[in-house]
Amino acid sequence: MMENGDEDKADEGSVNENDEEDDVAASEKSEETPEVPSSVKKLLELARKQSEQLERLSIIASPRKSIRKSTFTAGAPFVSEIEPAEEPALDPVKFEQKPATEGAAPLKELQFRASISARKASLKKTLTFAGYAKSNFRIQTAACCMGKLSIDEVIKMSKKPIREPLLKKVLPRDKKDAVAVFAHLMAYMGDLTSSDSDRENILQLLSGGLRIYEIRDEIYCQICKQTTGNPNSDSNARGWQAMAICCGMFAPSASFLPILEAHLEQVVSGVVGKGKHAGSVTDPPRMAAYCLKRLHKIEQTGQRHLLPTEEELDAVEKMGNISATIYLPDSTNKTMPLDPMITTEEVVVKIVQMLALSEAKYFCLCEVDENQEEKTLGSRTYVAEVKSIWAGNCFPVVIDKFHPLNLIGKKPKGRDHTEPNFGEETLNKIFERNNEGDSAPKLLFKRNVFLDPEPGVTETVKNRELAVVYSQAVHDVLRGAYPLSEQELLMLAALQVRAETGSNSPKTVKSLIMSRYLPKYLLEERQEERKSALVNVLSGLPLDPSPAARRFDYLDYLKTQYPLSEASWFSVKYEELFLIVRHSCDPGIQ
Numbered sequence: 001m002m003e004n005g006d007e008d009k010a011d012e013g014s015v016n017e018n019d020e021e022d023d024v025a026a027s028e029k030s031e032e033t034p035e036v037p038s039s040v041k042k043l044l045e046l047a048r049k050q051s052e053q054l055e056r057l058s059i060i061a062s063p064r065k066s067i068r069k070s071t072f073t074a075g076a077p078f079v080s081e082i083e084p085a086e087e088p089a090l091d092p093v094k095f096e097q098k099p100a101t102e103g104a105a106p107l108k109e110l111q112f113r114a115s116i117s118a119r120k121a122s123l124k125k126t127l128t129f130a131g132y133a134k135s136n137f138r139i140q141t142a143a144c145c146m147g148k149l150s151i152d153e154v155i156k157m158s159k160k161p162i163r164e165p166l167l168k169k170v171l172p173r174d175k176k177d178a179v180a181v182f183a184h185l186m187a188y189m190g191d192l193t194s195s196d197s198d199r200e201n202i203l204q205l206l207s208g209g210l211r212i213y214e215i216r217d218e219i220y221c222q223i224c225k226q227t228t229g230n231p232n233s234d235s236n237a238r239g240w241q242a243m244a245i246c247c248g249m250f251a252p253s254a255s256f257l258p259i260l261e262a263h264l265e266q267v268v269s270g271v272v273g274k275g276k277h278a279g280s281v282t283d284p285p286r287m288a289a290y291c292l293k294r295l296h297k298i299e300q301t302g303q304r305h306l307l308p309t310e311e312e313l314d315a316v317e318k319m320g321n322i323s324a325t326i327y328l329p330d331s332t333n334k335t336m337p338l339d340p341m342i343t344t345e346e347v348v349v350k351i352v353q354m355l356a357l358s359e360a361k362y363f364c365l366c367e368v369d370e371n372q373e374e375k376t377l378g379s380r381t382y383v384a385e386v387k388s389i390w391a392g393n394c395f396p397v398v399i400d401k402f403h404p405l406n407l408i409g410k411k412p413k414g415r416d417h418t419e420p421n422f423g424e425e426t427l428n429k430i431f432e433r434n435n436e437g438d439s440a441p442k443l444l445f446k447r448n449v450f451l452d453p454e455p456g457v458t459e460t461v462k463n464r465e466l467a468v469v470y471s472q473a474v475h476d477v478l479r480g481a482y483p484l485s486e487q488e489l490l491m492l493a494a495l496q497v498r499a500e501t502g503s504n505s506p507k508t509v510k511s512l513i514m515s516r517y518l519p520k521y522l523l524e525e526r527q528e529e530r531k532s533a534l535v536n537v538l539s540g541l542p543l544d545p546s547p548a549a550r551r552f553d554y555l556d557y558l559k560t561q562y563p564l565s566e567a568s569w570f571s572v573k574y575e576e577l578f579l580i581v582r583h584s585c586d587p588g589i590q
Helices: 002-032 038-061 067-073 092-097 104-125 129-136 172-189 198-211 213-226 233-247 257-269 284-301 310-317 344-355 383-390 424-432 459-478 486-501 506-510 527-539 547-561
Strands: 322-327 333-338 363-368 374-376 442-447
Touching: 129 213, 129 257, 172 198, 172 213, 172 233, 198 213, 198 233, 198 310, 213 233, 213 257, 233 284, 233 310, 257 284, 310 322, 310 383, 322 344, 322 383, 333 344, 344 363, 344 383, 344 442, 442 459, 459 486, 459 547, 486 506, 486 527, 486 547, 506 527
Parallel strands: 322 442
Antiparallel strands: 322 333, 363 374, 363 442
């Protein structure tokens, strides 16, 4: 009996030792690899499943089943699947032996690109507005009873204003703004009686999206709702016009953007809507494609900051163009029809192609204000945004939380009901533009990068660019952009007369308009005296039969007298510096 008891104790001791060893091993393991939270595990598992799904789609749809394996096992650098590398050159001898392989590489390339498109399309099909609403919309109750509405009823057009936002994520402070936006949308679509005009209602809606980032998804969801199952063709058309206007002003959040793109693509393909209102004023599939185009441009270039003009709203509603007059340095101008989403960089490309110049990277678009001061516009600046500044649409109007309608024209305030600080310069420009006698602002095409012509540029193109640079130099001299003396200005005027007339005869000067050759401040007094001085300088210049050489002489002299004449200038705003003097309470410190 004692022996058995001893054996049991020994067994218990060994078990305890093993348990202690297991505990130590477990603790060491936990110290080495800490436990991953369950939420992270779920995300990793979801990412793994999506990766496997994409891999299966790639294997099924693409003939390049082992593209990843072959790339890495060969030891070659990674090549993106989106832009496949060029096929290796074929040996001429081997190519003659196997003529059946001719054209195989282009076919594989087309099949691969088709597989990419099919993969994207399959992923977009899984995203729907109804699915998003099911997870993110608030529970809506019917007005006549306490029952809950189904998701199909919630996402359909409503004939009555909403009492709370559609989305759960709308903050309490923004609820009244979101409800007010829906009322403005209904009024714009003609589904709600309002004393305000359609323009005022759509501006209120845009103001909410521009001012309050948190309700942008709410605005897009409201428009999607009002254009889903809408039995009224006119109301549905106005809803799609509101969608197009918003898509060109601000983008939704990154989480809702794929949903909105998928919804618009499904409307374009007819999956959503099923051809309803096909004969309406605004065909939904055509308008949805227009919305996608504007939305993609906003994603690439950035959102707008100012309210659109009346001209822009009319153009977007009709899917048309706005007009803009572009001036050249020689005072000639051309009025061009432009897309409402066009940027200054794209306008420059159009003008360069129109004038048959070399490259657009050497040129820019400038804004000339009423004081004839020039400011180089950024390449990503919307032309419509510049026109909004000229129209004085700098401040988005306010949506009152208690009286959402009839508020256009009220004094603009921030969300904290304080005056927004946009800078004194902006305010002064807005007010000065309304003064009588001020010349209207305009857009000016200029060259801002001065480099030697690249190899391969023809003489014809060089002469065209020389004409642009010459006229630009004359323009800058006449507006007083360079600190030049009177004698230097007289020499430049004489070189200009010779470049444009090809003559150095004194009789030539008598028939000329002097304001085209000398700055205005020189002609305010002693005009005849300066005209005689110009004749003397001109008569001393040698004749040159080449127009290009005469223009070069003008540019060379200007560059000699003012080396920065071919420099690019940019407007800089200096920040105000304040010197803070701290008075110490310690009597020992002076």
